[in-house]
Amino acid sequence: MKKALSLALALVMVFALAACTAPAAPAKEPAQSAQANGDQPADSNAVPDAQGEIIEISVRGKPKETDVAGKEILEKRLNDMAVKYPNIKVEVVDFPYDVNTFLPKAAAGQLPTLYNTYFTEANKIISQGFSMDITDLMKDWGYDSKVNPAYLEMISRDGRIYGLPVSGYAMGMWYSNELFKQAGLVDADGYPTLPKNSDELAQMAVKIKEATGSKTYFFPTQNNQGGWYFSQLAWSFGGEFEQYNEDGTYTAIFNSPEVVMALQWLKDMRWTYDVVQDNILCDMTEMHKLFAIDQMAISQSPHDQLNGSVTSYNGDVTHYAMGPIVPGANDKGRSVGLLGGTFECIAPNATYEQADACFKWLENEGITPNLTEETLQSLKDSAKVDNENGKLVGVLGIPTWTDPEYLSKRKEAIAEYVNVDLKMFDPYTTVCENGEYELHAEHPVYCQELYKILDSCVQAVLTDKNADPQALLDKAVDDFQRDYLDKANAGSEVQ
Amino acid sequence: MQVVTRKKRPLGKRVAHAIRQDIGAWVLMLPSLIIFTFFVWQPLVNGLILSLYETKGFDPVRFVGLKNFLDVISESSFQSAVANTFKYTLWSLVLGFPLPILTAVMLNEVKRLKGFFRFTVYFPSIVPGVAAAIMWELIYHPTSGLLNSVLALFGANAVPWLQSQNLVIPCIVIMMTWKGFGSTAILYLASLQGVNQELYEAAMIDGAGVFRKFWNITLPSISGMFSLMLVMQIISVFQVMYEPLTMTDGGPNNASISLMLTSYFYGFRFYQAGRAAAVGTITFLFLIGLTVLYFHLQKKNDS
Structure with a gap:
């Protein structure tokens, strides 16, 4: 009897366990699994085409529940899509690119058919095969000849294209107009007087600190951002990091006098001028916060990051100004901006028809060089949503499309929703638009790994008064050459 | 026969x-x-x-033998990670091992408000790990942090805490101890309550004082628990990851990077799952080695 009872109990447990762990029907599309979690994706209804087929795609960009304007526009776009392409079923899912969760999602086949990411991630994503080769599609849509070639190069490998660039920026300088005003560093019209080289920048930083009591120069050191920022700083002193040799190999060269000078300048900002933020171990989110509460005056960042400061920390849009990167005060100093931005990727397991449907959706969103009345309206709608959500509207970076008419038409379309004094950003936007700004691509090999190593160098000079920039960079060059470049040169490594 | x-x-x-x-x-x-x-x-x-394969995503694509192991071991940051992991373990034994024992002994002696004190001691254990790490990051903040604010009240200079290459590991271990000592103390308390009270009475008759009773009765009675807790603490602290990830990202200048954090960086920052698995396997081997060594020494001691 006892035995039978235990057997029955055990069987009940096994069934209970099976019920808990048994997977539902395998999710064909990521959006379906999102639905199973109670996270209702927005989607459109579809009817089969002449061949009786429905093309299903899932796309990134689901607005937050609180984003009323965004939800309205999405609803409209889904309806437009259903009218124009009745056989395409679109599911919009919440898929913000996150470096920490991307790999597990990609490996588990949970990528939406269409997702968006940064150029900084291009190497990893393309080499790991997480983005579809869309060369044929780009040609069929005629986009390959209309995209800014500098961007196209960043997402092409061996002549094949793996993404569609949609937004671009060049790194620039951020200034707090409010703190410049308090320190009297403004012109007759009230616009900030910008520094012309790194020496002037240091002097201004000291002056603002004396006038306001705030630390005035921000430099992140974590999450590879220290390396990202430092690369930009070293380029402005005329330094370079990786040298491509004739025999096809790479050599680490970032212990040159120019790069050492840049690191020494950063060290001086911390220990001689004492203007660097107090909390050294932080990333750009700290900068967003400090700028929003008017406790930081100068840093470097792309224009699209302004939204993080304004929306997450309630920054006043009238307190921000931008200019091009300040050149180093040495004979090789130059104003050069890192070229970056975002691009759209198609999941590697998508069919050609699904990828084509994604391009149709992008066109429906206004992401296309073909500015018809409909697509202009779509751009206008996006600007309206951004405006209503408190994001900055009107500051544009490096254009994605090369057609000169595109930019002017786009500017006209969004003009009524511009919510910033564009003159605050003129020094930056003018050089971006007229092609005068020297642009620099990211490091060609082992970019993120190099950033991580540079993070350490930056942390060392900002936390240790006795750190020796030359010694730090000599060691970093040795480590990077041995740990990464030598292996890449030997041809045994996937980058 | x-x-x-x-x-x-x-x-x-x-x-x-x-x-x-x-x-x-x-x-x-x-x-x-x-x-x-x-x-x-x-x-x-x-x-x-x-760990024996070259990977694409999490998929093994080519057998490479021990190459991943050789690659990670030859990297300069790996040596820092191994040294730091041992530092975490040693500091946690210094700061974190005696504290739950002392707390349990004190809790055992408490006559009033027993429930309140037990809850207070256990409370940090129910705070989510990352939340606790962020809270301590704020406490250690160089200017607005609680610690430096208190020091400023007494006119003392601000201490860089997490930004100091020498202080960062002890600072993180203090956070880990705060977070974890309560649950260990409750286990010790349970063990203490199982000690035969007659032994204390007999010792009292023989004229033993508080420390003598503690040394000769309490400690030997719960020594079995010591061994278990010691091994568990070493195993747990050796895998320290989210605390430095949240509080310092392994900095400053790799001063708080640990083996598991190195594995995390390989896996999720650089998408090299093979190398991440190799570091995980090395950590596993270290732990097996340490546990075997401990039991070997204990056996020798017992005999």
Whole structure:
């Protein structure tokens, strides 16, 4: 009897366990699994085409529940899509690119058919095969000849294209107009007087600190951002990091006098001028916060990051100004901006028809060089949503499309929703638009790994008064050459 | 004497027989076996296999033998990670091992508000780990942090805490101790309450004082718990990851990077799952080595 009872109990447990762990029907599309979690994706209804087929795609960009304007526009776009392409079923899912969760999602086949990411991630994503080769599609849509070639190069490998660039920026300088005003560093019209080289920048930083009591120069050191920022700083002193040799190999060269000078300048900002933020171990989110509460005056960042400061920390849009990167005060100093931005990727397991449907959706969103009345309206709608959500509207970076008419038409379309004094950003936007700004691509090999190593160098000079920039960079060059470049040169490594 | 030789039955039949004999027990164990197989043993074996392959995403694409191991060991940050992991373990033994014992002894002596004190001691354990790490990051903040604000009240200079390459590991270990000592103290308390009270009475009659009773009765009575807690603490602290990830990202200048954080960076920052698995396997081997060494020493001591 006892035995039978235990057997029955055990069987009940096994069934209970099976019920808990048994997977539902395998999710064909990521959006379906999102639905199973109670996270209702927005989607459109579809009817089969002449061949009786429905093309299903899932796309990134689901607005937050609180984003009323965004939800309205999405609803409209889904309806437009259903009218124009009745056989395409679109599911919009919440898929913000996150470096920490991307790999597990990609490996588990949970990528939406269409997702968006940064150029900084291009190497990893393309080499790991997480983005579809869309060369044929780009040609069929005629986009390959209309995209800014500098961007196209960043997402092409061996002549094949793996993404569609949609937004671009060049790194620039951020200034707090409010703190410049308090320190009297403004012109007759009230616009900030910008520094012309790194020496002037240091002097201004000291002056603002004396006038306001705030630390005035921000430099992140974590999450590879220290390396990202430092690369930009070293380029402005005329330094370079990786040298491509004739025999096809790479050599680490970032212990040159120019790069050492840049690191020494950063060290001086911390220990001689004492203007660097107090909390050294932080990333750009700290900068967003400090700028929003008017406790930081100068840093470097792309224009699209302004939204993080304004929306997450309630920054006043009238307190921000931008200019091009300040050149180093040495004979090789130059104003050069890192070229970056975002691009759209198609999941590697998508069919050609699904990828084509994604391009149709992008066109429906206004992401296309073909500015018809409909697509202009779509751009206008996006600007309206951004405006209503408190994001900055009107500051544009490096254009994605090369057609000169595109930019002017786009500017006209969004003009009524511009919510910033564009003159605050003129020094930056003018050089971006007229092609005068020297642009620099990211490091060609082992970019993120190099950033991580540079993070350490930056942390060392900002936390240790006795750190020796030359010694730090000599060691970093040795480590990077041995740990990464030598292996890449030997041809045994996937980058 | 007659020797009876029995013909050995085939393995399959013997297993079937063993299962048939205790069918109820086996069925009861089945859920646990399934859970262990899928959630513990299978990932363990998979990790080991992955560490021997070049990977694409989490998929093994080419067998490379021990190359991943050689690659990670030859990297400069790996030596820092190993040294730091041992530093974490040593500091946690210095700061974190005696504290729960002392707390448990004190809790055991408390006569009033027992429930309140037990809850207070246990409370940090129910705070989510990352939240605790962020809270301590704020406490250690160089200007607005609680610690430096208190120091400023007494006119003392601000201490860089997490930004100091020498202080960062002890600072993180203090946070880990705060977070974890409560649950260990409760285990010690349970063990203390099992000590025979007659021993204390006998010792009192013999004129033993508080420290003598503690040294000669309390400590030997809970020594079994010491061994268990020591091994568990070493195993747990050796795998320290989210605390430095949240508080310092391994900085400053790799001063707080640990083995598991290195593995995390390989896996999720650089998408090199093979190398991440290799670091995981190395950590696993270190832990096995340390545990075997500990039990070997204990056995020697006992004999």
